[in-house]
Every structure is written in C-alpha cells, then in structure tokens.
Amino acid sequence: MAEKRAENGVAAMAACYQRFDPAAYLQYNYTPPRADFDRKDSIVPWKLACLHRAFTEGDVNGELLVDIGSGPTLYQVLSGCEVFNQVLLTDFLEVNRQELRRWVRDEGSCNLDWTPYLQYVCKLEGRRPSAWTEKAVKLRKVIKDILPIDVHRPQPMAPGAVPSAGADCLVSCFCLESVSPDLPAFTRALGHIGKLLRPGGHLLLIGALGESYYLGGPGVKIPVVPLNEAQVCSSLKETGYTLIRLEVYTLPQDMRVGVDDVTGVFFVKAKKD
Numbered sequence: 174m175a176e177k178r179a180e181n182g183v184a185a186m187a188a189c190y191q192r193f194d195p196a197a198y199l200q201y202n203y204t205p206p207r208a209d210f211d212r213k214d215s216i217v218p219w220k221l222a223c224l225h226r227a228f229t230e231g232d233v234n235g236e237l238l239v240d241i242g243s244g245p246t247l248y249q250v251l252s253g254c255e256v257f258n259q260v261l262l263t264d265f266l267e268v269n270r271q272e273l274r275r276w277v278r279d280e281g282s283c284n285l286d287w288t289p290y291l292q293y294v295c296k297l298e299g300r301r302p303s304a305w306t307e308k309a310v311k312l313r314k315v316i317k318d319i320l321p322i323d324v325h326r327p328q329p330m331a332p333g334a335v336p337s338a339g340a341d342c343l344v345s346c347f348c349l350e351s352v353s354p355d356l357p358a359f360t361r362a363l364g365h366i367g368k369l370l371r372p373g374g375h376l377l378l379i380g381a382l383g384e385s386y387y388l389g390g391p392g393v394k395i396p397v398v399p400l401n402e403a404q405v406c407s408s409l410k411e412t413g414y415t416l417i418r419l420e421v422y423t424l425p426q427d428m429r430v431g432v433d434d435v436t437g438v439f440f441v442k443a444k445k446d
C-alpha cells in the first residue's frame with residue numbers, strides 16, 4: 174500500500190513538471206534581487222561562493238562531475254569545470270535540456286545571459302572578469318553531454334551514462350526536495366543518486382529549507398517537501414554519506430519575492446562512505 178501511495182505522489186509530481194516554464198523560472202530565480210552580484214546577501218552570490226570554496230579547497234578531484242537535476246541553469250558547474258575534464262548535465266525535462274544545449278552549442282536565443290555569472294566566478298578565482306570568455310570556452314569543452322534523469326528510479330540514468338565505478342563528484346542544487354512528495358521519497362532519491370557516485374567521491378548538495386511550494390511558471394505551483402537541517406543530515410547519514418560541512422543561508426525579507434515560500438538554503442559538502 175505504501176509503495177502505491179509513493180508511486181502516486183511521484184506521478185503527480187511528474188504531471189506538475191509538464192507545465193514547467195524555463196524562461197519564467199529563470200526570471201523568477203536568476204535575475205535580481207536573487208541574482209544581484211553587487212549584494213553579498215543575494216542568494217546566487219552565496220551559492221557561487223559555497224561551490225567555489227568546495228571545489229577549490231583541495232580534496233575534490235577526479236575526471237567526471239555529474240550535475241543532478243540541472244534544470245535550465247549552468248551556475249552549478251562554473252567552478253567545477255576548472256577541476257573536472259568531463260561534466261555531465263542532467264534533467265527530467267526535455268525543455269530544460271534544450272535550454273542547456275542552446276547555450277553549450279552557442280546557438281544564441283538563451284533565456285538568460287550567463288555572462289555576469291561567469292564574470293563573478295572568475296572574480297572568485299582571482300582572475301580578471303574579462304577572463305569570462307575563456308571560462309565559457311572551457312565550460313563548453315568539458316560538458317560532454319546533457320542527459321535525461323529521474324531521481325525516483327533506483328537507476329536514475331540510462332545504463333552506461335555513468336561508468337560503473339561511479340562519477341568522482343556529484344553536484345545537485347534544489348532538485349531532490351523540489352521533486353519529492355515527502356521526506357521518505359527525498360531520502361530514497363538521495364540513495365538513488367548515491368549509486369552514481371564512487372565510494373570516496375564527493376556530493377555537493379544545495380537545497381531549500383522550510384519550503385512547501387514554488388512557481389515553476391505563471392500559475393504553475395509545484396509542491397516541495399519542507400526540510401530542516403536535522404532531516405537533511407539524517408537523510409545523508411541514512412544513505413551512506415559522511416557530512417564534511419553544512420552551511421545555512423537565511424533569506425533576507427527582500428529575497429522573498431513570492432515565487433516560493435523558502436525560508437533558508439542549505440549547502441552540504443559530503444563524502445560517500
């Protein structure tokens with residue numbers, strides 16, 4: 174009975190996502206104030222600083238980095254692309270994979286200009302902002318593919334998409350909690366993606382705290398399982414990860430713009446046992 178209920182919850186979630194609108198989504202979350210590079214307390218600079226530190230403090234290395242649930246966004250791998258020579262982007266929806274392909278193939282007509290993001294990460298790396306063009310070239314070179322994924326499946330990606338030994342590093346931002354109907358589903362999904370990671374590999378996980386819904390487009394209300402830090406930590410432990418660092422960002426009032434009811438954001442750096 175519990176399995177049936179779980180399947181229904183996941184199917185209902187998939188139905189919601191059929192109405193996801195990448196252009197609107199990018200406007201809601203990746204333009205000011207949430208992406209204001211002149212404000213230290215803006216969400217996107219905080220995320221980019223967490224990822225920059227995590228990728229450059231010396232313990233993360235290898236060949237293959239996989240981004241789980243990329244959506245139509247690239248910011249997740251702007252630091253990782255300097256450390257890994259193979260990056261896989263993934264998403265559940267073709268519309269998001271198409272948005273990413275348009276940028277990677279430099280076909281133009283993207284719904285967001287990633288230049289300020291590339292420039293900001295160059296600044297974090299101590300490079301002149303004009304090096305953003307080199308970073309763009311590097312990113313286009315290391316992104317090897319943009320593949321379908323479903324974190325609710327025990328095998329989230331097609332066989333062979335990731336070497337059987339596992340990827341060296343996973344990054345996943347705001348995916349698991351915004352696709353899971355409840356905490357057990359979130360924990361199961363965390364276990365499923367763990368199978369894509371080699372033992373000793375790192376997981377960099379960013380997610381929402383205290384969120385119950387978000388707008389995936391005008392009038393597209395997507396349910397989210399509200400999480401707190403303790404639940405995130407116990408789910409990580411339960412699925413075979415050792416926590417290295419947890420950081421929490423609390424949204425200032427003016428970051429609450431009506432596109433969701435997020436109260437905080439967590440950043441986790443963990444290692445697979």
Ligand SMILES: Nc1ncnc2c1ncn2[C@@H]1O[C@H](CN(CCC[C@H]2CNCc3c2ccc(Cl)c3Cl)CC[C@H](N)C(=O)O)[C@@H](O)[C@H]1O
Pocket residue numbers: 187190193202207216217241242243244245246249264265266269322323324325345346347348351352381384387433435438
């Ligand atoms: N079964 C499935 N399996 C796998 N993947 C699935 C499945 N089902 C759906 N997806 C895919 O997950 C992706 C979730 N996506 C939106 C949620 C984030 C949003 C809402 N929460 C608060 C918040 C948000 C964004 C920014 C900020 Cl600042 C905040 Cl606070 C993350 C995209 C990207 N990673 C991002 O960081 O913006 C989406 O692209 C689906 O297509």
